Amino acid sequence: MKHAIRFASGLGSGDPPSVKIAFINSSAEPGKDGVGDYTYSLAAALRELGHSVLVIALRDRWLADPAHVITHDNAGGVSVERLPACLPLPERIDRAAARLKEFRPDWASFQMVCYGYHPKGLLFGLNRHLPRLAAACENWHVTFHELWIGFHKGALWKHRLVGALQRRSIKRAVRILRPKLVQTSTPLFRALLGTIGIEASVLPLPGNIAVEPETGFEWFLEILGEPGKAVVPEERKRHLAGGFFGAIYPNWNPEPFFSSLRAVVAKTGQKVSIFSAGRIGGGEEIWKQLPAVYPDFRFHKLGELSFGRVSQYLQNLDFGMAATSWLLIGKSGATAAMLDHGLPVMVTRNDYVPRGNIEVESLPDRLLIRADRDVSGRFLAGLPTWAPHPSVADLASNLVHWMEGAASASTGRA
Structure with missing residues (x-):
């Protein structure tokens, strides 16, 4: 059944000046990584608004050759740098930091999915080298797509143990990055982050499927x-x-x-x-x-x-x-x-x-x-047939406004 579709309007007002934003995630193979696809769609929407965007895949599992570093602009005009997971971690960090310094972003956005950066979801190795990456940009934003495991009732003891280690490594990563803006996708994650002293806001997640014209059914x-x-x-x-x-x-x-x-x-x-x-x-x-x-x-x-x-x-x-x-x-x-x-x-x-x-x-x-x-x-x-839900274009516009607000608040505290 066809539904009347409406989208939420942007939360901000006015057109902000052009900004340069770099996204750091784990993998960037189109159609193979949910967070990667999310990042691509958000980056493309930011480009549509006139902003400059760079995507760096810090541990791309879809590149098997350590010499196969991919640097290109995708169809949406987004600059992409994909670093193979088989490259030594220190080299990947150094390459990413150098690319950030070359790009000179106003903001760097770290997309946090623990298992994307380590097979067991532990960030201790990453944290040893993360200060070099953190130094490449002054303003950091972190989006938590996943948290630690074992936080729910009935969790296995080994999951609770691994989760405790993940929680500790997440807290350390945030201390290193010193983000001015932290967001996550669910009220539950926001509450859990609050238990370890990380203040976050909820960022509604848009879908990656564009709405097609109502034909061909x-x-x-x-x-x-x-x-x-x-x-x-x-x-x-x-x-x-x-x-x-x-x-x-x-x-x-x-x-x-x-x-x-x-x-x-x-x-x-x-x-x-x-x-x-x-x-x-x-x-x-x-x-x-x-x-x-x-x-x-x-x-x-x-x-x-x-x-x-x-x-x-x-x-x-x-x-x-x-x-x-x-x-x-x-x-x-x-x-x-x-x-x-x-x-x-x-x-x-x-x-x-x-x-x-x-x-x-x-x-x-x-x-x-x-x-x-x-x-x-x-x-x-009778079921509801529509409700305001933010599109990726709304999210892109709002993200820039949120970043501006966080930067202003940080300047005011300085």
């Missing part, structure tokens, strides 16, 4: 119908179509949500179709078992699609489904893509509860719906 109606008989537009409301985009985790449980769906269609008479688009990952076995457990539902595995097809797919669904837990939903790029398309998202897990007395702010997006709460009533009353 016949293929979806063919799949939705019976074999050899496409659903005609006049009969579309007789079908209730929900779907995943991306991974389904091995511990995902369709209950109680699927039972709630059964209760809904028992009253509406609709036919339920559940779709999966993209790579299912570890939940493949669960997906294979669903038709036998829910024979009254139809299941469709679409596999990997082009960006344009993904947009058409999302625009045709009645609701999205997320296998990420409620408190972690803000870091899901797949969920962000659904929200970008004005799609209400059923968050089907709420099993990730942090240890300790940690207060976590509620998620503000009205399109995010907890699937363990009166879902039947929400469906029968």
Whole structure:
């Protein structure tokens, strides 16, 4: 079902002067690294606004030859430097620092994903050399896409131990960089960072899928119908179509949500179709078992699609489904893509509860719906069909304003 789509306007006002921003992340192979794709889309949006952007991949796992350092401008006019993971760390740091000094950015933005910089997510080795990189720019910004592991109730003791080491190394990295602006993608991460003395704001994550024009949807109606008989537009409301985009985790449980769906269609008479688009990952076995457990539902595995097809797919669904837990939903790029398309998202897990007395702010997006709460009533009353959600262009504009504000505040304290 097509949804009316609206986006949040920028938080800042006026056009800021052109700035030079360098992004530091781990890998930058297009389509292979979620944070890398996020960085590319944000960098391209900043270029559209007239800013100069450099992306440095500090540990690119997709380059196997230590001599294969890639330096180029991508299609969006963004300068890119990719340093192979097989290069010795000191050499990668020195090359990155030299490139930063050559570029002379107003801001350097470190994209923090612990496992991107070390196989076990430990930053101690990086921290030994990080001061040389930190010295190459005065103003640092850090975005936390992931934190340490083992912080939730029921975590294995070895995960808690590794998490304690990760937490210590993260705290040290922040002390070295001395960022003037720290942001993260979820209220939970913001609260956890606060427990180690790091003050952060929540940065809404935009999706990486551009909204396509509302044309070319016949293929979806063919799949939705019976074999050899496409659903005609006049009969579309007789079908209730929900779907995943991306991974389904091995511990995902369709209950109680699927039972709630059964209760809904028992009253509406609709036919339920559940779709999966993209790579299912570890939940493949669960997906294979669903038709036998829910024979009254139809299941469709679409596999990997082009960006344009993904947009058409999302625009045709009645609701999205997320296998990420409620408190972690803000870091899901797949969920962000659904929200970008004005799609209400059923968050089907709420099993990730942090240890300790940690207060976590509620998620503000009205399109995010907890699937363990009166879902039947929400469906029968009518699901919301749009809500303001920041686009990548909004994020780029706001980021520059936030950086300006942080720099001004720092100058005022000096």
